Amino acid sequence: MLQSLHQVPGLALDILNDASPWLLASFFLAGVLHEYLRPEKFQKMLGNSRISSIAKATLSGLLLPICSCGVIPLGLGMYYSGAYLGPTLAFMTATPIINPAAAILAFGLLGPEIALIYIAVGFIVPFIIGIIANYFGGDELQLPGMKGFEGPTSLESGDEPAFLQKMSAGLRWGFLDLGVMVSRYIVIGVILAGLIIALTPQGAIQEYLGQPGLISLLGIAILGAIMYVCAVGHIPFVAALIATGAAPGVAVTFLMAGAATNLPELLSMYKMIGKRCVIIYSTVLVFCSLAAGWLVNLVLMPDFIPVFSLGQENTAVSLANIFIVSVPEPIQLACSAVIMLLGSYSFLTQLSKMRQLRRATA
Numbered sequence: 222m223l224q225s226l227h228q229v230p231g232l233a234l235d236i237l238n239d240a241s242p243w244l245l246a247s248f249f250l251a252g253v254l255h256e257y258l259r260p261e262k263f264q265k266m267l268g269n270s271r272i273s274s275i276a277k278a279t280l281s282g283l284l285l286p287i288c289s290c291g292v293i294p295l296g297l298g299m300y301y302s303g304a305y306l307g308p309t310l311a312f313m314t315a316t317p318i319i320n321p322a323a324a325i326l327a328f329g330l331l332g333p334e335i336a337l338i339y340i341a342v343g344f345i346v347p348f349i350i351g352i353i354a355n356y357f358g359g360d361e362l363q364l365p366g367m368k369g370f371e372g373p374t375s376l377e378s379g380d381e382p383a384f385l386q387k388m389s390a391g392l393r394w395g396f397l398d399l400g401v402m403v404s405r406y407i408v409i410g411v412i413l414a415g416l417i418i419a420l421t422p423q424g425a426i427q428e429y430l431g432q433p434g435l436i437s438l439l440g441i442a443i444l445g446a447i448m449y450v451c452a453v454g455h456i457p458f459v460a461a462l463i464a465t466g467a468a469p470g471v472a473v474t475f476l477m478a479g480a481a482t483n484l485p486e487l488l489s490m491y492k493m494i495g496k497r498c499v500i501i502y503s504t505v506l507v508f509c510s511l512a513a514g515w516l517v518n519l520v521l522m523p524d525f526i527p528v529f530s531l532g533q534e535n536t537a538v539s540l541a542n543i544f545i546v547s548v549p550e551p552i553q554l555a556c557s558a559v560i561m562l563l564g565s566y567s568f569l570t571q572l573s574k575m576r577q578l579r580r581a582t583a
Contacts, residue, residue: 226419233415234557237407240485241556242548243291244407251298252395256387267304268363275351278308282315282347292316293489294395294403300494301399306358309494310502311351317480319343323456330460331472334521339473342513346477350505354498361495396563401570403489404563410485438514441471442478442507469525474514481506 267274278299287295296313300306319340327336355362459472482503491499548556 226416228419229412229415231415232419233411236411236415237557237560238550238553240290240407240411241560242553243287244294244403244560245556247287247291247294247298248395248400248403249392250395251294251399252391252393253388254295254298254391255302255394255399256391267299267308270305270307270355270362272348272352274305274308275311275348275355278304278312278351279315279344279347282312283319283343285316285320287316287320290407290483290485293407293486294399297399297403297489297493298395301364303364305355306362306494306498307351307353307355310354310498311347313486314350314481314502314506315343315347318346318477323476323480326456330456331463331469334525335469335472335517338513338517338520339476342473342477342509346506346509346513349509350502353505354501357497357501359497361497401563401567402493404560405567405571406489406492407485407560408564410483410488413484413488438470438474438511438518439507442474442511442514468514468518469521470514470516470518472514473517474510477510477513478507 267278282292285292285295292313295316296309299312300309324336324340327339331339456476459467459475463469463472487499487503490502
């Protein structure tokens, strides 16, 4: 047990290193999005419960090669700028599950049968989550204060802020407001994720992956939902397990539940949107990934033959590398340091407020 606990800081740092460059990029994009796409524009584009709004959010998410941690600031930025809960969750689901690199690797390493189902589910599930979120969103359907928002009256041309002023305001919001809030939960989440990985018995995941039953699929769906999984990085891992006897449906279940959710993401959503949002998102995603895995096993087993063509695998890896951005380790460490500084600033600010409150009530 103590030996496993010693691994937690290293595992947490590895997770943070993978996610931190995307987080900082997302803080930047979220800030620009918040400043240039004003609430009145979002009300017209995504501030409604129409299917077309969910489709726009899903399609835009499918083209971004960002992990489930990196998508947090972008999704929250959309929601805080006026998007409805449905399009927000559709975007946050689609972005980490499917991207060009993941699709190519899935064809090359998992085979066309699994890859086609995986890609189809990656399109369909965000729609399902978006529709359910709009229907059951309740008070969280829209950010409080956005209901009935009509936007400011048009400005005179001379009143329009300069480009540098708008960029400065957007970056302040993206890093010092949203970034500070999100980083606190990211730091907590990666520590918890590292703890779970360290305490999970070696071989337990492989044991679940090798069983085609619904109970084992449910177990791996729940495990994937709380772990940090990158779809692109874990496709070779899952392909190797399938080649050694794991059930093919496990690939889709593990990649969907694992790629689209993790503890930092769920914790951020809970604190910054609400409990109903997390329940809808995690429940629907786990059961959809379970259903997809069951469907794959039903269709492909028992005659499924893993993909072994080395030439095909090399071609897939070469094509996928075109879409994969490799961040050097020193830059990863620097980005992780920024996230930890933002998180520490948030903790210290919260502690200072608590002390002031105690003094005021003493």
